[in-house]
Amino acid sequence: MATGRTHRPATRSRGIPEATVARLPLYLRALTALSERSVPTVSSEELAAAAGVNSAKLRKDFSYLGSYGTRGVGYDVEYLVYQISRELGLTQDWPVVIVGIGNLGAALANYGGFASRGFRVAALIDADPALTGRAVAGIPVQHTDDLEKIIQDNGVSIGVIATPAGAAQQVCDRLVAAGVTSILNFAPTVLSVPDGVDVRKVDLSIELQILAFHEQRKAGEEAASPDGGVPAAVARKESADKGPDGDVPAVMPA
Amino acid sequence: MATGRTHRPATRSRGIPEATVARLPLYLRALTALSERSVPTVSSEELAAAAGVNSAKLRKDFSYLGSYGTRGVGYDVEYLVYQISRELGLTQDWPVVIVGIGNLGAALANYGGFASRGFRVAALIDADPALTGRAVAGIPVQHTDDLEKIIQDNGVSIGVIATPAGAAQQVCDRLVAAGVTSILNFAPTVLSVPDGVDVRKVDLSIELQILAFHEQRKAGEEAASPDGGVPAAVARKESADKGPDGDVPAVMPA
DNA sequence: TGCTGTGAACCCGTTCACAGCA
DNA sequence: TGCTGTGAACGGGTTCACAGCA
Known part of the structure; x- marks a missing residue:
C-alpha cells in the first residue's frame, strides 16, 4: 500500500463507477416509494424523473448492474428494489456508532432514515461524563473510554463522527x-486515515459557501442570464444588505 | 426538470470550474488556520497537504482565480484568504433562514460555523405553534405563516430546509x-425548482449507503461477480463467509 | 411499436511535466 | 535554485443516437 488509494479504481470486471454508486440510493428511494404505492413497473423516463436525473444516465447506470x-x-x-439493495449491501444490517452527542449527534440519533434501511445505531458515544448514562433517542450514551470495546462487541465497521473539529482526528484514529x-465525518476537518478506510464528509459550511458563490454570481449578471427564472416579483434582493466595502459589484438597478 | 440547466455553464470569461469552486472553501479553511498561526506564506505543497488535495490540483485551481x-x-x-473570500462572496454578509426546527434544525442553528464566516441566521421558522416564540440558539422561532414576510424583510436569498421529507417541496416552493x-436541503427528497435556483442537498442516508457499498466490497475480497439473475459458478456470500484474514469484524445479519 | 441496453462522441476534471519567473 | 503557472495528455462521466428485443 503506497500512495493515495482512497477509493479503489473500479478496475474489476465487476466495477461499478463511483458516480453510479452515488446515485443508486437515489433510485432506491424512488423505487421504494413506487413500491409502497404498489406500482408494478416503471419506465426509465418515469423513474429518472422521480430520482431527479435524466433517463439516459439512469439506463446507463442500470446497465452496470445487469440487464434488469x-x-x-x-x-x-x-425486482429492482431488491437488486439495488443487494448491490448496496443493504440486505444485511449495519451497526453504526455515533461519536459526539451534541446537537448534531442527537439529531442523527433521532433520524428515522437511519433505522429504516439497513442501518442500526448500535451505540452513542461521548466524552462528556455528564452525558454518560443518559438516553438519547432511547439509546444510552456511553463514555469514550469504552470506545474500543463497544466497536468490537458490536462488530461495528461504520462510524459517524459528530464531534467538534478539534477532537475529530483523535476519535477517527481510535x-x-x-x-x-468506513467513516462519515461531520466535523469540519480533513481526516487522514490509512489505506483501506473510506471517509465521506458532510460539511455544512462548505455547502453554504458554494451556494454563496453562485448567489453572488446571480447578483452580478442579471442581464446576461438565460432568463430562466426571475419571475415578476424581482423586488427582493436590494434589501438592506450591508457593504462595508464596495469591492463587490453592488446589486443591479432593480 | 428544466432542459438541462441546473447550473450555468461556467461562463467563458469569469468561468471557474464547479469542481474548483467546491474546493475553495477547503483551501479557505486551511488558510484561515495558517493565518491564525501567523504563518506568512505557504507553498502549494504545504497548503495542499493541509487541505487534503494534491498540489497540482491546487495550483491549477488557483490559476483560475489569477496569479496570486x-x-x-x-x-x-x-492575500489568498482575502482573494478566496471575495471570490466566494464571503466579504458580504448572507442572511439565512432555517425552516424546520426539529433536532436537526436546532443543531444547525447552534452550529458555530454558520456565523463564523459570512453567514448569519436571520430567522428560524417552524410549522409547530408550540415552538413559536421559543428561542433556539438565542433566536426566536417564528411561525411558517410569516415565511414570506420574514424572507422579504430580511432580504434572505439562501434558505435551509430541515423539515420532514413530506413538507420539503411545499416549503421550497414558498x-x-x-x-x-439558493437552497440547502437536508430533507431526503428530490426538490424541483425553477431555473435560476440552486439546490444543494445533504443526505445522511445516501452517504451511509455509499459507505455500505464499499464496506460490503471489502468484506467479499475474492468474490468475482455477485450474480443478478444469471447464476455463475460463484457462490453468493450471504452466509458469514469471510476471508482467511478476518481483518474486518464479523457482522451479523438480522 | 415502444423502451431498454450500449457503442461512440463529447465534455469536464485530473494529472503530468516542464516552461517561466522571483 | 526553487516553486508557480499552464499546455497537453489522460481518464472518467455524461450525452447522444440507434441497434436490439419484448
Whole structure:
C-alpha cells in the first residue's frame, strides 16, 4: 500500500463507477416509494424523473448492474428494489456508532432514515461524563473510554463522527484502530486515515459557501442570464444588505 | 426538470470550474488556520497537504482565480484568504433562514460555523405553534405563516430546509416564491425548482449507503461477480463467509 | 411499436511535466 | 535554485443516437 488509494479504481470486471454508486440510493428511494404505492413497473423516463436525473444516465447506470429491464415495458419495481439493495449491501444490517452527542449527534440519533434501511445505531458515544448514562433517542450514551470495546462487541465497521473539529482526528484514529473501516465525518476537518478506510464528509459550511458563490454570481449578471427564472416579483434582493466595502459589484438597478 | 440547466455553464470569461469552486472553501479553511498561526506564506505543497488535495490540483485551481503566488516562494496567506473570500462572496454578509426546527434544525442553528464566516441566521421558522416564540440558539422561532414576510424583510436569498421529507417541496416552493434563490436541503427528497435556483442537498442516508457499498466490497475480497439473475459458478456470500484474514469484524445479519 | 441496453462522441476534471519567473 | 503557472495528455462521466428485443 503506497500512495493515495482512497477509493479503489473500479478496475474489476465487476466495477461499478463511483458516480453510479452515488446515485443508486437515489433510485432506491424512488423505487421504494413506487413500491409502497404498489406500482408494478416503471419506465426509465418515469423513474429518472422521480430520482431527479435524466433517463439516459439512469439506463446507463442500470446497465452496470445487469440487464434488469424489459424492452418495450420498463423495469419491475420490486425486482429492482431488491437488486439495488443487494448491490448496496443493504440486505444485511449495519451497526453504526455515533461519536459526539451534541446537537448534531442527537439529531442523527433521532433520524428515522437511519433505522429504516439497513442501518442500526448500535451505540452513542461521548466524552462528556455528564452525558454518560443518559438516553438519547432511547439509546444510552456511553463514555469514550469504552470506545474500543463497544466497536468490537458490536462488530461495528461504520462510524459517524459528530464531534467538534478539534477532537475529530483523535476519535477517527481510535475508531480505525478498533476496526472501523468506513467513516462519515461531520466535523469540519480533513481526516487522514490509512489505506483501506473510506471517509465521506458532510460539511455544512462548505455547502453554504458554494451556494454563496453562485448567489453572488446571480447578483452580478442579471442581464446576461438565460432568463430562466426571475419571475415578476424581482423586488427582493436590494434589501438592506450591508457593504462595508464596495469591492463587490453592488446589486443591479432593480 | 428544466432542459438541462441546473447550473450555468461556467461562463467563458469569469468561468471557474464547479469542481474548483467546491474546493475553495477547503483551501479557505486551511488558510484561515495558517493565518491564525501567523504563518506568512505557504507553498502549494504545504497548503495542499493541509487541505487534503494534491498540489497540482491546487495550483491549477488557483490559476483560475489569477496569479496570486510568487514563483520560488509560494502564496501569501493573508492575500489568498482575502482573494478566496471575495471570490466566494464571503466579504458580504448572507442572511439565512432555517425552516424546520426539529433536532436537526436546532443543531444547525447552534452550529458555530454558520456565523463564523459570512453567514448569519436571520430567522428560524417552524410549522409547530408550540415552538413559536421559543428561542433556539438565542433566536426566536417564528411561525411558517410569516415565511414570506420574514424572507422579504430580511432580504434572505439562501434558505435551509430541515423539515420532514413530506413538507420539503411545499416549503421550497414558498421560499422560492418569496425570493430565495439558493437552497440547502437536508430533507431526503428530490426538490424541483425553477431555473435560476440552486439546490444543494445533504443526505445522511445516501452517504451511509455509499459507505455500505464499499464496506460490503471489502468484506467479499475474492468474490468475482455477485450474480443478478444469471447464476455463475460463484457462490453468493450471504452466509458469514469471510476471508482467511478476518481483518474486518464479523457482522451479523438480522 | 415502444423502451431498454450500449457503442461512440463529447465534455469536464485530473494529472503530468516542464516552461517561466522571483 | 526553487516553486508557480499552464499546455497537453489522460481518464472518467455524461450525452447522444440507434441497434436490439419484448
